[in-house]
Amino acid sequence: MSNMAILIGLILALTSPVTWSGPAAGSPWSGEVRLGYLAISGNTESTTGNLEGAVNWDGVRWHHALSGRAIGKSEDKETTAESYKATYEGRFDLSERIYLFGLLDYNRTRFTSYDRQTFQFVGIGRRFIKTERHRLEAELGAGASQSKLSTGISQNEANWRISGVYEWKIGENASFFQKLNVNSGASNTFTESITELKSGIVGNLAMVLSYTIRNNSDVLPGTEKTDTYAAISLEYAFGT
Numbered sequence: 001m002s003n004m005a006i007l008i009g010l011i012l013a014l015t016s017p018v019t020w021s022g023p024a025a026g027s028p029w030s031g032e033v034r035l036g037y038l039a040i041s042g043n044t045e046s047t048t049g050n051l052e053g054a055v056n057w058d059g060v061r062w063h064h065a066l067s068g069r070a071i072g073k074s075e076d077k078e079t080t081a082e083s084y085k086a087t088y089e090g091r092f093d094l095s096e097r098i099y100l101f102g103l104l105d106y107n108r109t110r111f112t113s114y115d116r117q118t119f120q121f122v123g124i125g126r127r128f129i130k131t132e133r134h135r136l137e138a139e140l141g142a143g144a145s146q147s148k149l150s151t152g153i154s155q156n157e158a159n160w161r162i163s164g165v166y167e168w169k170i171g172e173n174a175s176f177f178q179k180l181n182v183n184s185g186a187s188n189t190f191t192e193s194i195t196e197l198k199s200g201i202v203g204n205l206a207m208v209l210s211y212t213i214r215n216n217s218d219v220l221p222g223t224e225k226t227d228t229y230a231a232i233s234l235e236y237a238f239g240t
Helices: 003-014
Strands: 029-041 046-058 062-075 078-093 098-109 114-130 134-149 154-169 174-185 189-202 205-216 226-238
Touching: 046 226, 098 134, 114 154
Parallel strands: none
Antiparallel strands: 029 046, 029 226, 046 062, 062 078, 078 098, 098 114, 114 134, 134 154, 154 174, 174 189, 189 205, 205 226
16 A cells, blocks of 8 residues: 555544534643653763643643743762653644644753754644543644754655544543654664653642653664653643
């Protein structure tokens, strides 16, 4: 089967007609802040603190999500771990299940082959399952990337993206979350997997165990393709 036939099949699966009734009423704002302990493996072997945050705005058809993460550690006045990530996604609902999206993703990680990676995508998404306990959705998009290698060489190329999210509300105070992103171009494929298990403590406070895998298919000699981040964090959520 040709790549074009596969792409057409995916688009048809994402865009089959459904009825749209709009989101439930309530405050449009929500978000969370996390502070935790992190173990890094791969190009850097280190333990440090991490800070994460997210803000969401959900209207009738428009949805906006902004998130960020900062990791840093120094020993004897030398930086041993440093990573920053910022992501924005805007969505416009065509129906209850189908939406268009635009995505900006910025990653800066020292001590790896790619000192900086920036991605921009537009595409279409579908919510396959949306119940009180389960959420499953996928996105297909096209765009571009700009990367800077640790050697100073820049790479600019067209990219395609496929992404999937599954969330399961296990009980009243516990949930499971899994997300997989694949951004692929001619010179590199960047893959990111995020797994989280959350348990409520009291009120808006929760404990979160997370494991993130980040992989670049093409790297410089002497560097690792894969970095992993295992974290235990305390989360404060608002607007939920």
